[in-house]
Amino acid sequence: MIEVDLAQSSVRALNQRLHRIGPGDDQRHWRVVNPNGAHAIAVGLTAPLHVEIRGHVGYYCAGMNAAATVVVDGHAGTGLAENIMSGSVRVHGNAAQSAAASGRGGLVVINGDASARCGISMKGVAIVVGGSVGHMSAFMGQSGALVVCGDAGDDLGDSLYEADIFVAGKVASLGADCEEKEMTAADIDHVATLLGRAQIAADARRFRRYGSARRLYNFHIDHAAEY
């Protein structure tokens, strides 16, 4: 375990050390202390590292992550794990807006609540939120799954493409072109699998599924009022 104290070292130095770890290196486990809400911690990782951050982080923690496992023992600012490609990112606390934005793969777990636009423009990432999500979550979601164990705010899934949304609690309102779908046995299995990977205890059968009505896929005057 390599420990980096951000009270003594810069984020820039930390990230460069993390980026330089090659396939043959054995420096796989890292602990970051005193993050103090700093931005862009552990962004652009490409190796299968385990990075544990003790404290709160600012914007874009674990942004563009590939292969690495990043765990935040605190709260996260805007854009947590934005454009994640693979690997996993877990936040034990809450996440601010745009968590996992445009994520293309991997797993993002938020044990607490996620704010507005969680999963915006998601492109394949799996997101599991132990608490609730804010408004416009999964906005323009293209692919992947957003699992919300609590409630969802207004305009859930607005302008949705092919991402799947599963919510156990209440949905304040659905966005344009988002509708409730049948929850099949395969969907229940899918949710159960994601909950298992996220290590969050919840009954998959309690979830309801939301997806695209596909009415806005091609321009048509009859659907102009949807926008």
Add this chain to the structure above:
Amino acid sequence: MVSAPRRYSAAFSPEIIAEIERAADGGLYQIRGFGTLRPLPSFDDLVLLGASISRYPLEGYRERCATDVTLGTRFAKKPIELKIPITIAGMSFGALGASAKRALGRGASAAGTSTTTGDGGMSEEERAESKILIYQVLPSRYGFDPAHLRACEGIEIVVGQGAKPGGGGMLLGHKITERVAGMRTLPAGIDQRSACRHPDWTGPDDLTIKITELREATDWEKPVFVKIGSARPRYDVQLAVKAGADVVVLDGMQGGTGATQEVFIEHAGIPTLPALRQAVEALEELGMHRKVQLVISGGIRSGADVAKALAMGADAVSIGTAALVALGCNRAIHVEDYAALGTAPGACHHCHTGRCPVGITTQDPVLENRLDVAEGARRVRNFLTVLTMEAQTLARACGKSHLHNLEPEDLAALTVEAAAMAGVPLAGTDWIPGRNGY
């Protein structure tokens, strides 16, 4: 009996009537490619003041007039060095076919300059052919891949473009092939609506942090460009600089597009001429002119345009539509296919249909095969070289040993409007409208 000539309404011209009929019939706004069709104040309204007795010129074919430019000198460890101050603007794979991207890359590389990706990500073809490739970070983030971010020479955060400042991209369903859909993680055949706002930042303070993230992910090696459409360039340029941009790319109203609403192209933003002046003034106010490089685009077609843009204070220009025309856009071949689109060579702006007769803005393999990559690359290189030589010709005539030595003092305006917009005197006077209380 003498018949009276027909009289047409100026307000309801035949073109306006036809458009109202089209809208009423189809129930959809007009979507098209290319750029503005109506006349706008432009670089044509400026002239360069060649040397005579009060200034002396350089010998046209003997004395050196340098053309090199370095972009990204502010923060990046590896600034971009170009042999000519003319770059190829961002155009998406999707809007353009792979052959066009390949030809642009090869031609630009032969001329010593850069190309730029577009909405939809980086194609293998353009990476392979482009010695210097700028990777765009767009609101849609279609196909955004950090591996591509690391593989490029520069990063361009796209906030807007001149054809549609405030609007997102558009790619109609008939151009969303399986490959394009796969790169964008979208179903094939849908009318794709790109976002107009970035998913993970809002406003200049967030942009500062976003730029920092991109620098951190690439170990501060690559220059970060910020591209804006010309709406309020004085404020937007200063905010981009404040946010940490190495380079500001300003796209004027005449900038082209693969597809957007006609109402956007013709009625949003301000022309390149006043936008450039305001951008330069904004940089000068901050003491950042030449420290943060300024790239101007939107209606650059000739070496005269290049020289005038540089004289007004740009560090480089970027071309999109002109580069496509060099490739063969609107060329008088396959005329029957233009006719099938309801148009003709010289009047085609049907990029949005995907039925480009010359194989540039298409994903149809039959049409795309009409574009010979080697010949296209040769034409692009030739065109870039001609632009450079024309600009050098004018610069030497003004007595300049480097294109960047051109200055506003070398310019005069032919119209009152251009004088006001460009901030140079009306020809034959010392009058700059709006200055000194007049």
